[in-house]
């Protein structure tokens with residue numbers, strides 16, 4: 001992990017709005033996210049979550065401070081549109097699909113910037129719709145799809161250019177709990193199988209707990225940056241099942257210092 005490439009970094013990131021009544025939407029945010037991480041961003045309404053995501057995606061510029069994507073400062077990027085479309089995929093709460101285009105055509109939209117031929121674009125869009133479980137709805141218009149299906153199309157579109165980073169702002173905000181779970185499972189799978197760095201803003205505690213790291217904002221500041229408890233438990237169970245974990249339990253040799261650092265580890269390892 002330690003030497004893994006840094007995907008996203010912010011340095012003393014500030015964004016203020018307004019001149020009469022100044023709002024400090026982001027007030028000195030320093031975060032580092034490594035390639036392949038799955039991070040949830042949570043916090044009260046108005047805490048700066050969307051502002052942060054917009055900054056990371058170069059949709060907005062800092063008042064001061066810096067955003068680095070894969071080590072490169074966004075301030076130094078010459079063609080931001082091109083950089084954005086090659087590197088970053090966006091999924092918004094309002095899916096922003098084009099109503100007059102089919103699912104397939106919507107997914108193919110970002111591919112027009114590539115040098116792909118029409119047949120290649122079609123094939124790629126089709127592959128992506130298969131990936132998100134919409135093989136049977138290729139020619140449906142957005143109005144003919146359910147909310148969850150529309151959001152799947154939006155995710156497929158976000159992935160079209162094979163972005164290394166996917167930014168999702170409340171991607172399940174207007175979905176019921178069943179569709180929310182399905183979309184979150186899909187994002188989780190993309191992160192695990194494709195290694196996509198995933199940053200998801202969510203109000204939903206259950207969705208946040210699916211991430212491997214939760215960053216909480218309040219008044220434009222990072223107030224906590226934690227690994228959810230069940231991720232520790234998942235890691236502990238994996239360790240318990242590993243060769244070393246099994247050997248330690250069999251020989252009843254859970255090292256003292258290990259149980260001191262993580263009491264749950266000792267407890268878990270002793271449960272045979």
Ligand SMILES: Nc1ncnc2c1ncn2[C@@H]1O[C@H](COP(=O)(O)OP(=O)(O)OP(=O)(O)O)[C@@H](O)[C@H]1O
Nearest residue numbers: 017018023024025044045046047048049050051052
């Ligand atoms: N374009 C803008 N002009 C003025 N103020 C803005 C603008 N965009 C955001 N703000 C202010 O910045 C603060 C942070 O807004 P932001 O949209 O980032 O919050 P959020 O955490 O995403 O909230 P929510 O959960 O409601 O989506 C808020 O006080 C908001 O009113």
Ligand SMILES: [Mg+2]
Nearest residue numbers: 049050051169
């Ligand atoms: Mg928001």
